[in-house]
Every structure is written in C-alpha cells, then in structure tokens.
Amino acid sequence: MAVFEGPVRADADSILARYPEAHRRSAVMPLLYLAQSVEGFVTRDALREIGMLLGITTAEVEAVASFYTMFRLRPTGTHVISVCTNLACKLRGAEAVFEAAHEASGVVHGAELSDDGLFTVHEEECLGVCDFAPAVQINFCNHDNVTPERMRELVAGLRAGEVPSPARGPAFDSFKAASRALAGVEEVASA
Amino acid sequence: MSLRFEPRLTRDWDDPSVIGLEGYIAKGGYRGLAKALAMSDADIVEVVKSSGLRGRGGAGFPAGMKWGFVPRDTGKPTYVVVNFDESEPGTCNNRELVERDPHRLLEGMAIAALAIGCETAYIYVRGEYLWQSLVLERAIADAYAAGHLGPDVQGSGKRIDAVLHRGAGAYICGEETALLNSLEGLRGQPRLRPPFPAVEGLFASPTVINNVETLMNVPDILVRGADWFRELGTEKSPGTKMVTVSGKVERPGNFEVPLGTPFRVVLDELAGGVLGGRALKAWTPGGSSTPMLTEGHLEVGLDYESLAEAGSMLGTAAIMVMDDTDCVVDCATRMVRFYAHESCGKCTPCREGSWWATRVLERLEDGQGEAADLPIMHDLGTNLLFRAFCALADGTASVINSSLQHFPDEYEAHVRLGRCPLKVEHLEEVPA
Numbered sequence: 001m002a003v004f005e006g007p008v009r010a011d012a013d014s015i016l017a018r019y020p021e022a023h024r025r026s027a028v029m030p031l032l033y034l035a036q037s038v039e040g041f042v043t044r045d046a047l048r049e050i051g052m053l054l055g056i057t058t059a060e061v062e063a064v065a066s067f068y069t070m071f072r073l074r075p076t077g078t079h080v081i082s083v084c085t086n087l088a089c090k091l092r093g094a095e096a097v098f099e100a101a102h103e104a105s106g107v108v109h110g111a112e113l114s115d116d117g118l119f120t121v122h123e124e125e126c127l128g129v130c131d132f133a134p135a136v137q138i139n140f141c142n143h144d145n146v147t148p149e150r151m152r153e154l155v156a157g158l159r160a161g162e163v164p165s166p167a168r169g170p171a172f173d174s175f176k177a178a179s180r181a182l183a184g185v186e187e188v189a190s191a
Numbered sequence: 192m193s194l195r196f197e198p199r200l201t202r203d204w205d206d207p208s209v210i211g212l213e214g215y216i217a218k219g220g221y222r223g224l225a226k227a228l229a230m231s232d233a234d235i236v237e238v239v240k241s242s243g244l245r246g247r248g249g250a251g252f253p254a255g256m257k258w259g260f261v262p263r264d265t266g267k268p269t270y271v272v273v274n275f276d277e278s279e280p281g282t283c284n285n286r287e288l289v290e291r292d293p294h295r296l297l298e299g300m301a302i303a304a305l306a307i308g309c310e311t312a313y314i315y316v317r318g319e320y321l322w323q324s325l326v327l328e329r330a331i332a333d334a335y336a337a338g339h340l341g342p343d344v345q346g347s348g349k350r351i352d353a354v355l356h357r358g359a360g361a362y363i364c365g366e367e368t369a370l371l372n373s374l375e376g377l378r379g380q381p382r383l384r385p386p387f388p389a390v391e392g393l394f395a396s397p398t399v400i401n402n403v404e405t406l407m408n409v410p411d412i413l414v415r416g417a418d419w420f421r422e423l424g425t426e427k428s429p430g431t432k433m434v435t436v437s438g439k440v441e442r443p444g445n446f447e448v449p450l451g452t453p454f455r456v457v458l459d460e461l462a463g464g465v466l467g468g469r470a471l472k473a474w475t476p477g478g479s480s481t482p483m484l485t486e487g488h489l490e491v492g493l494d495y496e497s498l499a500e501a502g503s504m505l506g507t508a509a510i511m512v513m514d515d516t517d518c519v520v521d522c523a524t525r526m527v528r529f530y531a532h533e534s535c536g537k538c539t540p541c542r543e544g545s546w547w548a549t550r551v552l553e554r555l556e557d558g559q560g561e562a563a564d565l566p567i568m569h570d571l572g573t574n575l576l577f578r579a580f581c582a583l584a585d586g587t588a589s590v591i592n593s594s595l596q597h598f599p600d601e602y603e604a605h606v607r608l609g610r611c612p613l614k615v616e617h618l619e620e621v622p623a
C-alpha cells in the first residue's frame with residue numbers, strides 16, 4: 001500500500017475500530033478524509049486501497065467519494081476557500097464576496113485551483129452560519145460577516161503564510177490539516 | 192405582545208462554563224439521566240409521550256410515539272442516531288446549541304438510548320461543522336471519563352457508547368434514511384419506506400433518529416415532568432422552539448420562543464425589525480423548503496398548526512427575511528438552484544425537474560423569459576409536489592409554488608419588461 005502505510009495505516013486501523021466488525025464499510029468516509037489529509041486530494045490509489053481495506057470494489061468507494069462535495073477527486077489548492085451564496089448569505093452580499101475570492105486568489109471561475117496551486121474556491125450551499133452572513137470557511141474554519149475587502153485581506157494573509165484566526169474554534173493551516181481533523185484521528189483539545 | 196418566559200434550551204447561554212462537564216454538572220446536568228436510570232424504559236417513553244414533545248428536525252413527529260414504535264423482541268441490537276446534519280438553508284440553531292451546551296445533547300441522547308435499550312448511539316454531524324464536532328468529541332471523552340457514557344453508566348451496569356460520524360457536504364444526508372445509508376458507507380440516497388427506521392434502520396436493526404434540538408429538550412422533561420414542559424407553547428405544539436432569523440433583519444440570530452409566538456414578535460422584538468427600516472416582502476417560516484409567506488402573515492403564530500393553516504410549515508423555524516428591494520424571482524432562482532445541486536439523482540422528477548426549473552428561472556431573471564415560461568413553472572411545481580421519492584423535491588416545489596402564488600405580478604413583470612424590475616440599476620422603477 002502506498003497511501004495507508006506506517007503511521008497512516010495505524011490511523012486507518014483506529015478508524016476501522018470505531019465501527020462493528022461486521023459493518024466496517026461504515027469507515028469509508030473517515031478513511032477518505034484520512035487519504036485526503038495525506039495526499040491533498042483523494043487519488044485513484046487511495047480509492048483502490050480503501051476498497052482493499054474494506055473488502056469492497058474501487059468503484060464502490062468511488063461511488064461514495066464522488067457523492068460528497070468535501071471529498072476532492074482532483075488536485076486541490078493548499079487552502080480551500082468555501083463561500084456560501086445561498087439565500088441568507090446572498091441577501092447580505094455573498095455574491096460580491098464570491099467574486100472577490102476568485103479575483104484575489106487567482107482562481108478562474110470553473111477552474112479547480114489557482115495556477116500557483118495555493119487556492120481552490122468552492123461555492124457553498126448553506127454553511128449553517130446564516131446568523132453571521134455572509135459566511136465563509138477557509139479550510140473548514142469559519143469566518144463571519146465577510147465583506148469583499150475582508151475576503152481580499154484573508155487571501156493576502158494566506159499568501160504571506162499567515163493563518164487567519166477563525167470566528168470560532170481552532171485554525172487549520174491547510175486543507176490537508178483540516179482533512180486530518182475530519183478523519184477524527186487527532187487528539188481532542190480540552191474545552 | 193411582549194415576550195416574557197423562562198428560557199429553557201438557552202437558559203445557560205450566558206455562562207461559558209457549561210460547555211465543560213463541570214459547569215454542566217453545576218447547573219444540574221446529568222440529573223435527567225440519573226432519573227431515567229431509576230425508571231423502566233416504558234416509563235421513560237411514557238413521560239416523553241405525555242410531554243407532547245414533537246420532532247424539531249422538520250416533520251414535527253411526536254418523539255415519545257417514535258420511541259414507542261421500536262420493537263424490543265427482534266433479537267437485534269437497537270440504535271439511537273442523532274441527526275446533526277443541519278443543512279436546511281437558513282437553519283443554524285443545532286450548531287449554536289451544541290457550541291454552547293454540548294453535554295445536554297449527550298444527556299438527551301443517553302436517555303433516548305435507555306428508552307429503547309440501545310447500547311451504541313451514533314451522532315451524524317455534517318462535515319462543515321468541524322469545530323462543533325470537535326466540541327462534541329471533547330464532551331464525549333469527558334462524559335466517558337466521568338461515567339455518564341461507557342460500559343457502566345452512572346454505576347448502573349448499563350452500557351451506552353457514543354460514536355461520532357462526520358458527513359461530507361450533502362444536504363440529502365439529513366433525510367433520515369439517506370443518513371442511514373451514508374452512515375453505512377453507501378451513497379447518501381434515501382431508502383424506500385416502509386420499513387421505517389424504527390423497525391429496520393441502521394444495520395437493518397430498529398433505530399430511533401432524532402434531531403439535536405428534540406433530544407436537548409429531553410433531560411428537562413425527565414427532571415421537571417411532562418406538565419412543566421406543557422406550560423409553554425400551545426396545546427398541540429407544546430414547549431419552546433429555537434428559531435433562526437437571517438437575511439434582511441437588524442439582528443440576525445438564534446432565539447428561543449414559546450411555540451405559537453407570532454412572527455411579528457420575533458421579527459420586531461428579537462430580530463430588531465427589517466434591516467434599515469425597509470418594508471417586509473417575503474419570509475420563509477422554516478427554511479427554504481417551506482412555502483414562503485408575506486407581510487400579510489405577520490400575525491401568524493410560529494407553531495405546526497398555525498403555519499399549516501397559513502399554507503406553509505414550521506419546518507426548522509428558519510426564518511429568512513426578504514425586503515422590498517429583493518427580487519422574488521432572483522431569490523427563488525437561488526433556492527431552486529440549491530435543490531438542483533443537492534438532488535441525489537435517484538428519481539427522475541426531482542433530478543430533471545429541479546434542473547429544468549433552475550434553467551427557466553434563470554432565463555426569467557435574466558430577462559430572456561417568455562409568457563409560456565409561467566405555465567411551465569406551474570407545471571413543474573405541480574408535478575414535483577408529493578410525486579418524488581423523498582421530501583427534498585417538495586422543497587423545490589414549495590419555492591416555485593409559493594413564489595408564484597404570492598408574487599404573480601413580479602413574475603409577469605420580468606416577462607413584460609424583458610428584465611428584472613428590481614435590479615439595482617432599475618430601482619427607481621420599482622412597482623409600488
């Protein structure tokens with residue numbers, strides 16, 4: 001195995017142990033997050049290896065991976081910027097924020113990532129933060145009431161290697177790091 | 192009317208210590224669980240039944256009745272699944288409830304587990320709630336360490352394990368049977384019912400699925416009783432409800448109100464009125480899947496019955512407010528585009544219908560629409576409602592049908608003028 005080797009394999013085993021022996025297929029989503037945290041997106045190799053770990057076909061794993069927007073099947077920026085444009089955010093000016101995210105990051109509409117490989121911009125459906133619209137997530141960390149100016153600042157900060165402090169919770173400094181937290185294999189910090 | 196009542200779900204929101212186990216215990220936490228441990232499972236079900244607590248995830252099904260459906264003689268394990276997928280546009284109360292008071296959810300979940308003899312509960316959290324899932328993981332670890340979860344709950348010899356499972360960005364996974372498929376490692380597509388999850392749910396075993404807010408009401412019901420619970424709200428919709436107000440209001444936010452509170456009170460007293468003092472145009476009472484209402488519905492009470500009578504639904508009580516500068520066609524377009532994006536693709540009316548509806552709405556909004564498009568919209572709305580595999584398509588239909596019903600002139604103006612009458616550059620021409 002190329003992806004699930006050494007410590008990553010140990011993480012995979014801890015994920016498998018969460019689910020009943022007879023239902024290990026339930027581990028497919030956290031395993032996809034784990035693979036994404038290693039390679040920056042879910043590669044063909046990862047799909048095959050997850051299938052081997054779970055005793056299902058690569059196609060069955062891909063059927064799951066392709067169903068969800070948070071699994072990326074193609075090369076992805078170091079940072080993923082998610083901008084909600086659903087109604088509550090739209091009513092508060094989200095479309096201009098979405099534009100600003102593209103301009104500032106250099107991601108052309110419809111492209112997977114910026115030429116420098118730093119950014120992916122994703123149009124989100126409701127992020128569940130409609131009370132602080134327009135809502136944005138950078139590497140799945142929330143930024144509240146984001147204006148186009150603030151969006152440009154955030155992107156400039158990321159370019160300069162800064163990790164912006166989120167509105168709530170810890171900061172993840174990359175899409176890979178956030179994916180690792182999503183796999184649930186990190187020690188949880190004290191409340 | 193002025194809103195005066197003893198807050199329940201939000202009563203400790205000004206005390207950040209309740210996020211931790213000690214703070215929660217200091218406020219009387221895990222006493223409902225202790226009480227439940229001293230009761231028979233049938234008695235737990237009975238008290239929740241007589242409280243009249245109804246599911247807060249959208250459908251309003253009585254929680255105690257749902258728990259009572261679970262067969263106990265199948266020889267299979269039973270499961271409790273917490274629905275923390277919260278993805279209905281406009282809805283964010285589950286998020287804040289968990290951020291501020293995570294142990295109350297675990298306590299309600301554990302009581303539900305006792306009621307149906309469940310030893311493993313699953314919490315399905317939408318992937319985007321990464322921080323909230325970490326808050327819950329911390330709370331779970333602390334609850335295990337203190338013996339409120341685990342192999343010997345509060346020394347009773349009973350086992351309750353909690354497993355947190357993260358989604359990955361799919362609205363449909365909030366639908367309970369799609370959620371179960373997702374949790375089993377399949378594509379998140381709904382299952383045919385019957386069998387209902389209570390009989391054949393997770394891993395083909397009897398399963399209770401409840402919303403976060405539903406379960407967070409349970410500890411108090413055990414401690415204070417069913418009659419206490421019924422002191423607020425209406426006869427058929429007892430208790431309080433979290434409402435989220437967003438869009439064009441002065442103070443967006445999550446607010447707790449007794450069920451039956453008129454929309455006007457929520458809008459004016461809690462949310463500070465329409466942004467900038469503008470006129471109210473339209474509002475969704477329970478997220479984008481509930482038919483939109485108008486300023487003619489300001490006095491409608493926010494409860495299951497009153498909203499049904501007004502031609503809509505309480506849903507998740509997610510109120511999105513549009514003012515007189517917002518174009519209804521434009522807003523409907525955005526909402527329908529959501530349903531087209533989130534359609535799981537399993538059945539034709541939803542998969543194709545939401546796609547076509549989006550195209551027609553987009554061309555109307557762009558000024559490319561024709562008179563023939565309006566009957567097409569009516570047709571789509573009629574054919575989507577109650578005719579698809581699951582209720583997601585009813586959400587699509589609700590947007591189409593309610594916007595056409597309440598704002599026919601605005602649709603017609605788009606066709607007649609060949610442009611959106613409300614685009615900023617045309618504001619001076621806003622029809623009165």
Ligand SMILES: Cc1cc2nc3c(=O)[nH]c(=O)nc-3n(C[C@H](O)[C@H](O)[C@H](O)COP(=O)(O)O)c2cc1C
Pocket residue numbers: 245246247248249250251252254274275276277278279362363364365366367368400401402403405406581582583
């Ligand atoms: C498309 C769709 C999405 C849904 N999303 C959610 C959700 O995110 N959270 C939720 O609790 N219920 C959601 N529901 C309702 C659930 O299917 C189910 O009725 C609910 O979880 C039951 O819990 P309750 O009785 O405590 O409300 C959704 C239903 C549909 C049709």
Ligand code: SF4
Pocket residue numbers: 363381533534535536537538539541542579580581582583584
């Ligand atoms: S109505 Fe839509 S979401 Fe529901 S099963 Fe059919 S295609 Fe899937």
Ligand code: FES
Pocket residue numbers: 084085086087088089090125126127128129130133135280281282
């Ligand atoms: S509509 Fe944007 S977060 Fe809900």
